[in-house]
Amino acid sequence: MLSPIIFIYDNQTLIKVILLSSYKGHTIFALVISLLFFCNPILIALTVIGGNMPDFDHKFKKEKVYQMIIIGLTVFIGLYIFNLPYYLGLIIVFLGVVFFFSSHRSFTHSIFGLLTLTAALSLVLIFSYTLVVDFIVFPKVNYYYVMLLIVILLGFLFLSKKVFLIFLPLLVISVLLLPIGGLSYIQLSLAVFLGVLSHIILDSFTPAGIKLLAPLSSKKVHKKFGIICICLLIPLAIFYYFNFGNYFFSLIYNFII
Numbered sequence: 094m095l096s097p098i099i100f101i102y103d104n105q106t107l108i109k110v111i112l113l114s115s116y117k118g119h120t121i122f123a124l125v126i127s128l129l130f131f132c133n134p135i136l137i138a139l140t141v142i143g144g145n146m147p148d149f150d151h152k153f154k155k156e157k158v159y160q161m162i163i164i165g166l167t168v169f170i171g172l173y174i175f176n177l178p179y180y181l182g183l184i185i186v187f188l189g190v191v192f193f194f195s196s197h198r199s200f201t202h203s204i205f206g207l208l209t210l211t212a213a214l215s216l217v218l219i220f221s222y223t224l225v226v227d228f229i230v231f232p233k234v235n236y237y238y239v240m241l242l243i244v245i246l247l248g249f250l251f252l253s254k255k256v257f258l259i260f261l262p263l264l265v266i267s268v269l270l271l272p273i274g275g276l277s278y279i280q281l282s283l284a285v286f287l288g289v290l291s292h293i294i295l296d297s298f299t300p301a302g303i304k305l306l307a308p309l310s311s312k313k314v315h316k317k318f319g320i321i322c323i324c325l326l327i328p329l330a331i332f333y334y335f336n337f338g339n340y341f342f343s344l345i346y347n348f349i350i
Contacts, residue, residue, distance in 0.1 A: 116253045119144045123291040127284065129330040133274055134267035135237075136284040138244050140216075140258065141253050144212055147202050147296075149251070150195035161187035161250065179227055181220040188213045202293050210289050215282040216245060235273020238271050241265075280337075287326075294319045334346040 123144025149158060163183075164280040169182025191209060192201065200206045221243045226236055241264070248260050297303050302313035 099194050108144065110114065113150060116256055118146060118206065119148070119292050119295055120252075120256050122295050123288045126287050126291045126326065129326065130287060131280075131284065132271075133242055133276065133280075134264055134271060135276060137267075137282035138260065138279055139265050140288040140291070141245070142247050142253060143210070143214065143285040144291045145251050146214070147206065147254070147292045148197075148290055149192040150199065150201045151197050154192070156301055157250070160193045162186055162193070163251075165189060172224075172245070178220065181224060183197050184213055184216045184220065188217070198296065198301065199304055199307045200298055202303045203305055205309075207286070207289050207293060211282060211286040214247070214285045215278070217247070218281050218285075219223075219278055233271070237276070238268075240276060241268055290322065294322045297322075 094117045117233070120141055123141045124137065126144075127140035131137050131140070148154065149161075163180050165185030165188070167182070168185060169179050172179040172182055188210075189283065191206075191213070195201045195206070201210060220242070222236075222240055225239050245261060245264065248257055252260055293303055297314055297319035298316045301316075302315040303318075304311055307317065
């Protein structure tokens with residue numbers, strides 16, 4: 094599947110055509126969206142991961158979906174045997190089942206899919222983190238790096254090999270060089286939400302469109318939906334900036350002022 098072809102016209106003449114493969118297009122667009130909101134590398138990474146999630150409903154991703162279900166069952170059984178909270182395994186299995194039964198560009202590309210994927214991956218993050226912090230004690234460990242490890246594992250699961258080989262060193266270097274800041278569960282969920290939403294927005298610009306209300310309706314929406322979403326994201330990013338701050342917005346603001 095290919096992402097939208099971006100045309101640049103000058104006096105009705107085609108000057109340039111950029112044809113990006115799906116994973117490249119969605120990764121780049123998710124990265125751009127993340128930079129409007131975040132300067133924390135973990136949040137940016139989660140947005141990129143979220144931007145690649147919806148296409149796990151595609152047939153060529155079935156092998157990874159099977160792996161996801163097997164991993165979930167293994168985690169569930171392991172935690173159950175050691176009398177630890179096993180909800181993490183169940184959520185991973187649930188994610189795999191959602192992708193397995195979803196036809197391409199249907200549920201996972203809808204509003205309901207957006208909410209489901211955001212909630213599920215957010216719970217995976219929260220349950221993984223609390224499992225380590227509350228039940229597995231590592232002395233003298235900064236728990237920020239625990240979240241980093243969880244995000245790396247999710248990147249390995251959801252990103253293509255080519256993207257992950259770039260994703261991993263950039264993430265690690267960014268975390269080591271940039272100041273460590275606090276992370277809230279709301280910010281983690283917002284990062285995942287924006288990533289999944291970025292995927293849906295980009296696919297709405299393709300001729301095939303998306304089934305926004307699947308499985309309740311098969312009616313498709315196209316680029317008008319994407320344009321509206323982008324227009325709404327800009328004031329939302331400005332609101333986020335004034336409440337949480339953003340390094341990149343600060344650069345733009347200081348340059349203008």
